[in-house]
Amino acid sequence: DIQMTQSPSSVSASVGDRVTITCRASQGISSWLAWYQQKPGKAPNLLIYTASSLQSGVPSRFSGSGSGTDFTLTISSLQPEDFATYYCQQSNSFPYTFGQGTKLEIK
Amino acid sequence: QVTLRESGPALVKPTQTLTLTCTFSGFSLSTSGMCVSWIRQPPGKALEWLARIDWDDDKYYRTSLKTRLTISKDTSKNQVVLTMTKMDPVDTATYYCARIISSSGHIDYWGQGTLVTVSS
Secondary structure, eight states, X not given: OOOEEEEOSEEEEOTTOOEEEEEEXXXXXXXXXXXXXXXXXXXXXXXXXXXXXXXXXXXXXXXEEEETXXXXXXXXXXXXXXXXXXXXXXOSSSSOEEOOOEEEEEO | OOEEEXXXXXXXXXXXXXXXXXXXXXXXXXXXXXXXXXXXXXXXXXXXXXXXXXXXXXXXXXXXXXXTEXXXXXXXXXXXEEEEOSOOGGGOEEEEEEEEETTTOOXXXXXXXXXXXXXX
8 A cells, every 4th residue: 555644743833924735655646646635524525636737626826846755835825715635645656655644724 | 515424333342343434425435536545543642544445335444353343335325334342442433434435545524423432
């Protein structure tokens, strides 16, 4: 199975900050990577798919990049509603796997 | 508008079999490229992908749970059913069903989730 490792596990930031979250795959997954945002008690919400494609309706301050084994999710200017937990997920091969999550907290 | 809703027991006893039903609308599982997956999340922990069923009835499972999981579909009812045998307290989690587009494998729509507690 492909292991997905996110870093950091948690990060504290302020409104207006630029934040980058990293996801590393244990083997190459081309661009078959998605990013999700999850708020407490809610289902995850798709942000980015195929590594860099922005899901319809998601603010443009969210962006994704990378291919192969290393990927990043960047939030260009944090807004209050962005404080949540973020997960990456690979769909290169079965079984699909998620990262362990990155919790973005208010500083 | 795509919606998915999970249903099933909130409490099961250890060793019992769990049966969850996902009822969806806004798409058809007979349409090429459409898939439904189950994902779970233990309290305070990360998401775990469990299984996927495709429009052509192909099925895929989480490696560590492959012997305990069965996914099936009833296209006429717009339903997908997941069964998990030999339930254990470590299987306590919120279980989500979700739609996947096979061409990219990302999950574009999620159900609200249903909490299943395993306890005697």
